[in-house]
Amino acid sequence: MPRQIVALKAAGAAVCAVLAVLGDHRQLFLAGVAALGFGALVVRDLVAPVRLSAGDDGLVVTGLAGRERISWNDVDRIRVDTHRRYGMTTEMLEIDAGEQIHLFSRFDLGESVVGVAETLLRMRP
Template sequence: MGTVLFAVAAVALTALSLHGLLVRPRLTADPRGLRIRTTTGKHDLHWPEVTARVRTTRRLGRDSATLEIEAGDQLYVFGWLELGADPRDVLDTLTALKP
């Protein structure tokens, strides 16, 4: 039983590691717009179609901030782990880049 549990945990950890390697960087920005990478591919968004905001929620006694990027009917949500920085700082950078 312990061997099976260990094998399942090893496969799950390997899958998560591969996902993290293949989909990075998740978000890149330049003066033309944003590029978002997901498991389904790359999405190029131009600034006029993008709305970005930081949403703060309280969970398990802690405040957690996420960056929400809305484009049309799509909503992309990024946490600190995906961004590698505080979502508030990333929003400030995106605001400075947006024409």
């Protein structure tokens, strides 16, 4: 995770917290919720900076709730989902593992989503 993104999220949490303190009751609620959301993202980025790792035996997905190992046999599909909206293109790495779907953005991976997908497809037995 790039440090600039984590710093930007922390700044967003700080700005929303200040707005919550200075605002009226409606602003308190909305800015407080936004500050908590940004804060949760910062904590996630600091606790689990590496969200996805791969090896010969499968994948390891890491998040706030802990680590989960996924065997290559359990991975049904690896693909890049691309959406174009408002003049912007968003790419997400989608890993379908049975009843679970794991989604990763470029910011989660720290690299190009397409590059990671190609690497995972080459590693997959």
